[in-house]
Amino acid sequence: MWEYTDKVKEHFINPKNVGEVKGADGVGNVGSLACGDALKLTIKIDKNDIITDAKFKTFGCASAIASSSVLTEMLKGMPLKEAKHITNDDIAQALGGLPKEKMHCSVMGREALEAAIADYTGAILPMAQGEVVCDCFGITDLEVIRAVKENNLRSVEEITNFTKAGGGCGKCEDTLRSLLVKTVEDLPASKEEPAKQKRMTTLQKIKKIEEVLEREIKPTLKKDGGSIELIDVDGDFVTVSLRGACSGCHSSQTTLKEYVEKKLREQVLDTLIVEEEK
Amino acid sequence: MQCNTDNVVYMDNNATTRIAPEVVDAMMPFLTDCYGNPSSMHTFGGQVGHAIEQARSSVANLLGADANEIVFTSCGTESDSTAILSALQTYPEKRHIVTTRVEHPAVKSLCENLDNLTGHKHRVTWLKVEADGTLDMEQYKESLSDDTAIVSVMWANNETGVIFPVKEMAQIAKERGILFHTDGVQAVGKIPMNLRDTKIDFLSMSGHKLHAPKGVGVLYVAKGTPFIPFLNGGHQEHGRRGGTENVASIVGLGTACDLAAANMEEENTRVRALRDKLEQGLLSSVPKSLLNGNKENRLPNTSNISFEYVEGEAILLHMNQYNICASSGSACTSGSLEPSHVLRAMGVPFTAAHGSIRFSLSTYNTEEDVDFVVEKMPAIIANLREMSPFWEE
Numbered sequence: 001m002w003e004y005t006d007k008v009k010e011h012f013i014n015p016k017n018v019g020e021v022k023g024a025d026g027v028g029n030v031g032s033l034a035c036g037d038a039l040k041l042t043i044k045i046d047k048n049d050i051i052t053d054a055k056f057k058t059f060g061c062a063s064a065i066a067s068s069s070v071l072t073e074m075l076k077g078m079p080l081k082e083a084k085h086i087t088n089d090d091i092a093q094a095l096g097g098l099p100k101e102k103m104h105c106s107v108m109g110r111e112a113l114e115a116a117i118a119d120y121t122g123a124i125l126p127m128a129q130g131e132v133v134c135d136c137f138g139i140t141d142l143e144v145i146r147a148v149k150e151n152n153l154r155s156v157e158e159i160t161n162f163t164k165a166g167g168g169c170g171k172c173e174d175t176l177r178s179l180l181v182k183t184v185e186d187l188p189a190s191k192e193e194p195a196k197q198k199r200m201t202t203l204q205k206i207k208k209i210e211e212v213l214e215r216e217i218k219p220t221l222k223k224d225g226g227s228i229e230l231i232d233v234d235g236d237f238v239t240v241s242l243r244g245a246c247s248g249c250h251s252s253q254t255t256l257k258e259y260v261e262k263k264l265r266e267q268v269l270d271t272l273i274v275e276e277e278k
Numbered sequence: 279m280q281c282n283t284d285n286v287v288y289m290d291n292n293a294t295t296r297i298a299p300e301v302v303d304a305m306m307p308f309l310t311d312c313y314g315n316p317s318s319m320h321t322f323g324g325q326v327g328h329a330i331e332q333a334r335s336s337v338a339n340l341l342g343a344d345a346n347e348i349v350f351t352s353c354g355t356e357s358d359s360t361a362i363l364s365a366l367q368t369y370p371e372k373r374h375i376v377t378t379r380v381e382h383p384a385v386k387s388l389c390e391n392l393d394n395l396t397g398h399k400h401r402v403t404w405l406k407v408e409a410d411g412t413l414d415m416e417q418y419k420e421s422l423s424d425d426t427a428i429v430s431v432m433w434a435n436n437e438t439g440v441i442f443p444v445k446e447m448a449q450i451a452k453e454r455g456i457l458f459h460t461d462g463v464q465a466v467g468k469i470p471m472n473l474r475d476t477k478i479d480f481l482s483m484s485g486h487k488l489h490a491p492k493g494v495g496v497l498y499v500a501k502g503t504p505f506i507p508f509l510n511g512g513h514q515e516h517g518r519r520g521g522t523e524n525v526a527s528i529v530g531l532g533t534a535c536d537l538a539a540a541n542m543e544e545e546n547t548r549v550r551a552l553r554d555k556l557e558q559g560l561l562s563s564v565p566k567s568l569l570n571g572n573k574e575n576r577l578p579n580t581s582n583i584s585f586e587y588v589e590g591e592a593i594l595l596h597m598n599q600y601n602i603c604a605s606s607g608s609a610c611t612s613g614s615l616e617p618s619h620v621l622r623a624m625g626v627p628f629t630a631a632h633g634s635i636r637f638s639l640s641t642y643n644t645e646e647d648v649d650f651v652v653e654k655m656p657a658i659i660a661n662l663r664e665m666s667p668f669w670e671e
Contacts, residue, residue: 002591012595018665033668034628036589036608036617040667057667061591061608065665136616168616 004062005096011066016073019055028115030108035137035164037064037105041071041112045120049080056112063095063102067109070094075113080120086113087150088162103162107147133175136168141179148183154273156180157253181235184271200269206233208268216267217260228260231277238264241277252276287647289556290603291487292436292464292580292638297530298489304533305491308526316523317514326525333532337496340535341481342472349497349518350528354463355384357482357497358430360508360519361459362388364480365428366396368457368504372427373398378405378413378442379623384482385430385461386619401425410572411440411624419450428457433465433481437607437620437636438571439580441469445476452477457503463487467538468545468577479503485527489640490534494527541641550578552648553639557581559652564659570626570634579639582607584621584630587669588662593635596658602651607634629668 004012024042031038037060044053054072058065071091075083088106092098098106111127118125130140147153147162156176160166166176200208210230221227225245232239240260242252253276261274288296314323316330331345338345351357362375362385377389392400403421406414413431422429429451434441448458459480465471466481467488473481478500485494499505499518511520538545560583561567570582585593590608597604607618608631616622617631626634637651663669 012592013599015665029667033587033632036628036632038667057665059587059666059668060589062595064589065592 002062002099002102004066004099007070007094007096008063008066008098011069011095012062015056015065015069017055017069017076018057020057021053021055026116026118026120028112028117028119030112030115031060032138033059036060037108039064039068039108039112041068041109041116043075043116043120045080051075051078051080051083060105060108061102063098063105064108066095067091067098067105068112071109071113080117083113084117086110088147089151100158100161103151104164107162111143133179134163134165134168134172137164139163139165144176144179145183148180153180154184155257155275177237180273181237184236184273202233205268206230209233209238209264209272212264212267217263220259221255226255236269236271236273238272238274239277240274285601287600287602287650289637289639289643289647289651290605291640292439292636293605294486294492295489295640296642297486297491298534298537300537301490301530301533305526305530308529312525316525317512329529329532330523330525333528333535336532336535336539337483340467340539341483341498342474343498344474344501346516347473347498347501349499349515350523350531351495351497351519352493352521352524353495354382354461354482354484354487355495356508357480357484357495358382358384358459358461359388360497361480361482361499362428362430363395363508364504364506365457365459366392366398366400367506369427370398372425374401374403374423374425374427376403376405376418376421376426376429376431378407378431380407380411380435380437380620381430381432382436382461382463384463385432389430405431407623409625411435411438411570411620412572412575413442413447415443415446418447422451422454422456424454426454426456428459430459430461432461432463433471434462434469434577435571435620436464437618438582438624439464439577439638440571441465441575441577444478448477448479462498464577464580467535467542468579470542473498473500485531485534488534488538490531491527494524494531496531544641546578549639549641549643552643552645553579553581553637555645556637556639556648556651557583559648560655563652563656567659568630570621570624570630580636581638582634582636584626585633585635585659586629587666588633588659590617590633590635592662593633593658596662597635597654600650600654602654604638605636607636608632 021042021044025045026043028041040057042055043051046052054075056068056072058068088110091106091109127142130142132138133141143163144159144165151162153159156166156173159176166173227243229241231241256274256276264272312326314326316327334345334348337348375389389402405418431442431444431447433444444460451458457479460478462481463484466483481498483496486492507518509520514523566586568584570584590606594606607621621631
């Protein structure tokens, strides 16, 4: 059972603004039946570029319906130029948060809004111009890159949670990983914290990683009957294999991200991305 | 913790069942005074061993097997893994497995991960199913080869209730000298079986699907079938499964099997009639709803219905408002992004797969339960359809 906030439940059980605005100025259609969720957003805009009305029709789960409902509430009375800046995070925040596997529902809300605004202004949707990387859900590279940048995504799993890309047949996983690597490399270095760690060679990285694994991580995992082994280091991507009680363990992803990756980032390089060997 | 069952309409019995009050009564002494270890030399422990043997006879009786063919395990999943891995160790030179595309994850994931587990490369044939969820027997026959170590085919599917011809399939496997395992978790207790009459080598069952507690299962190992244990340890279960026995649950399972044997007739008449009434009620009152799976060849308690153009999780959460419990094959409820692998294997269109709901009844369901669900569902579906961009009256 998903842990939904009261706000999500409220918007799901009693959704606001269901339907279609008559004589809509902007219509945004995203998703499809095959994908498992779809949203049609219709908005009315007055001569001062204020959104006076917004309605939705949604096919999807509770969080998809709640995201659509809360979005229409946010939009009503909002100047268009402000609406352009609504992000998926704003939608999720308005609901008091969403389970991470459901973040794509907030992304769908945002995309429907962009589509509706583009329909009104006559602009071409930039995201649709990208190249489709995930055939199952029709997700373009531009959508993936934006989600990575805006939400600070650091793994293929997170990309799937936010965009659904890679959640079907999984064939695009490698493409997503290379998009991730490329995007993360392209990200401007944080201004507040100029690179305090100097560039390391791969050999240096491997040595340092092994050292931390032996000294700190292995002894801790051993307490739970598990172990870990370093398989490969490719750029910032560290591939490991969980052994013993850790392998196949439900919380192994948590162990990997919350503990192993955190430790390695602290002690080796703060851009490292730890993934389990497939 | 308190769980209020007063207004709960429970139609999710393929997920788990209520522990029968008779089962609880039978278990209580083993949770209180009778705490001895059945392996002990003293009478205080030894008497507990007798209770286990009695339970073993009850299980054997329900399955139509001999008591010494029954091995108690911790769950259905353990039984599945034990059987399949035993066969692969028995024939290390054989690297082929035949199973179906609609198995429970307990078998499906195991087969997908065999290479990692055994360190050998394996070839898995995933048998197709027809649109009504039944198997193509020709494909089955063609799939068998000298390299096949084991066939694993579920007796009945957990999502649709469709029953597979395992007796016939086991016979075919036997003629080729191939071991045959069946995941009987959903079938045991719901349809009569007599394993003595079959060539089935292994059968897995689970306690909590037939009104016994969670955490106890059974692996049937036919006499003469080569067997290599999964859990090595003490001499429990005649050396076939190490680990101190889960005494209270095993005793509970014995009682549950006695009840199931006694209720078999009722399950196939009264429960079946309730299921049929529910199914007809829903299909006739909700437009664009359709049945998934073969209507005839099916467990008496299961009905899997798709409500087109709406999504399963949303349906379930609305049902939850009325304390109606069921399951869905939609993507959103599984935590993955794709709908049920069973419905996809059957080629159920996306318009329907996402909106599938599985109702699974038990002997505890009543006429009132069915009437209540048939009364509430049409409005739930209509309400969600009104919200759906794909729905047009």
